[in-house]
Amino acid sequence: MPDPETTPKLPLSVDGYFLSDGGIETTLIFHDGIDLPLFASFVLLDSEEGRRALTDYYERHIAVARAHNLGFILESPTWRSSRDWGQKLGYSAAELDRVNADAIYLMRTLRNQHEDSVSPLVISGCVGPRGDGYVPGELMTAIEARDYHAPQIAAMATAGADMITAITMNNTPEALGIALAAKDQDVPVVIAFTVETDGALATGQTLADAIRQVDEATGGYPHYFMVNCAHPDHFDHVLHDEGEWLNRIGGVRANASRMSHAELDESEVLDDGNPTELGEDYRRLMKLLPNLRVMGGCCGTDHRHVDAMGHACKHVHFVAAQ
Template sequence: MLSELLTKNPLILAEGAIAEQLRRMPEVELHPTLFNTPLIYARNAIKSRMTALYEEYLEVASAADLPLLLTAPTWRLDARRVAEAEVPSSINTDAVKYLCEVRDRYSSRREVLVGALVGPKEDCYRPELSPSAEEAADFHSPQLQELAASQAQFLQAQTIPSLREGLGIARAASGLGKPYIISFCAGPDGAILDGTRLNEAMEVIDQTVEEKPLGYAVSCTYPSFLNSYPQGSLDRLIGIQANGSAKDVTRLDGSGATTAEPVEEWARVTLSLHRLHQVKILGGCCGTSAEHLRRLVALTRKPPHSGEVSYSED
C-alpha cells in the first residue's frame, strides 16, 4: 500500500513529533524511558490530549486531500525497555491498535496509513554508542517481529545515528513481509551523525540486505542540511521529518528551551528539498506542530508563477 502511495502521489504528509508536543504541555508527565506510549492505557484527559494531536494531522490531510502517514508510539518499545518498565508485554501491539482505532474513528480514507516505529538502541544523538550491525540486528529483531505481526502497514526505524545500526535494523526487517523505511539523524553537514554521507549509507544497505528498504528518510534534522547533495544523488531518499529549528540537533538536545525558525521559513525550505530531490514524504519532528503542515500545504497551493510547487489541480 505504501509503495502504491509513493508511485501515485507527488506529495505525502507525515505527522510531527507527538511525544515532543506532549512534553511541552505542563500537565502531561511522560514515562522516563517509554515517553508517551503508556498514555494509550490512560483513562483521562491526558490520553485525549495525545489523541487530539493525531487528529489534528488527520484534519490537515483531509482538508488538503493528501495521503497521510501516522506512526504508532512504539519508538522506545524494544524488548529490554519494555521488560524494565514492567508494562504489558503486548504494549507494541496495543500501541498500533490504539492508533488504528484513532484513524478509523476519524476517517475511512484508504490513504491514511498507520506504521510503527523502532528507535536506536542507545542515545540517538551519540553515534559512538551505537551497536555493531550484528548486535543491532539481534537487539531490534524481537520488536520488529512483533510489529510485523501487528496491524502496522509499514515499519520505520527512526532517528538512527549510525550506518552500522541502520544496517543491522535493515537485516532484521528484511524478510518480515512488511515494507520498511530506515530514517537517519543528519547533522548540519548533511552526513549521518557518525560521519557517513547519506548517499553512501543508502548504497551500502541496498547492496547488503536481501530485501531492500522501501526507501530512506531523515528525521530530527533541518531540510537545508541536505543542500550539499547534488541533484540525483539522493534518489532513494523518500522522506523527511524536519525539526523546527535549523540548529545542530546535538546542541538542541537537553537545552531545556524550544527554538524554532518561523513556520513560513520551515515550509519553504522543506518544499525546496522536495523540489530538488523529489522527497515525497514531508512531516515534522521536534519543535513542529500541525501548523507547520498547514503552512506547507498552503505553499503547495500557490500558483506556479509564484515560484512554489502546486498540486491544486491534482
C-alpha cells in the first residue's frame, strides 16, 4: 500500500485548484531580456546567473499561488532538453541526463523552501515535442516516440519528479509514445495538446479523438489531459459537448494572444493580451470543463495572467472530481 504521507498530492487526486507558471520562455526573453538559444530555458541551469533568473521566475508565480491559497505545479524548464534539441545546443546524452536531473533538483529546492506556505506543491518534469511545437513535420510512430523520449523521462523520474507533463503535443503518436515511456517508468503523466484556431490539432484530428486515442491505447494511463499554447477563443467552441472525453481535461495553459501559431511565429513583439480578460476566459472554461483543476499560461503570459486565473477560481463553486 502506498504511504499517504509520501504519495504526491496530484491534481484530481485531491480537492482544490492548482495554479502553474506562465510562458516561461516568452517571459524570460521579452520581460527579463535573456537570450534563449532555440527557445531553450534549460541552458540557464548551467550558470549561477541563469539559475538565479529561473529561481526568481518561479518565485513570482509561487507568490501568486500563496496569495490565493491554491496549490502549485512546479513545471521544470526542460521543454527543449531532449536529444535532438540538446545536440543542436551542444549537449551530449550524458549532459542532457545531468541537466534534466538538475532541473528537477531545482524544483525540489523550491518546494522545500515554500511548502510550509503553499500546498500542495507538485513537481512536474516538462517534456516538449521532438520537432516544432506548431508543425507536426515528419511523424514518428508511437514506439519511435517512446524510445526517443525515454531517456529524458527516465532522468527526471529518477531525480524525483512527481509526474511528467508533455507540453505542446500536436500529434497523437508522439503523445502516445510519451505516455508509454512514462508508464515504463511508473510515473504519472499528463498530456497537453495544442490546437489551431479551429480547435483541432495541426494534423486535423479533433481534440476529442486525440484524447480518446491516447486513452484507448494506454488503458487510460494519463492522469489527465490539458490544452495549451492556444487562446481559449480557439478551442472553447469544441467544448460544448457531452462526451466523456471532456471529463479527462484537467488543465489549461492558454496563450495570452489570439493570434494563430503562424502569426506568433512571425511576430517580433510580445502580445501579452489582457490578463483580466484571460482570467474571465478561464472562469468560463471552468464551467465547460467539470474536472478543470490546473490553470497556467503559455506564450505571452506571466504572473499577472496567473494572478487573474487565481481570482477566477474564487468565483466558481468547487466540485470535487468524481
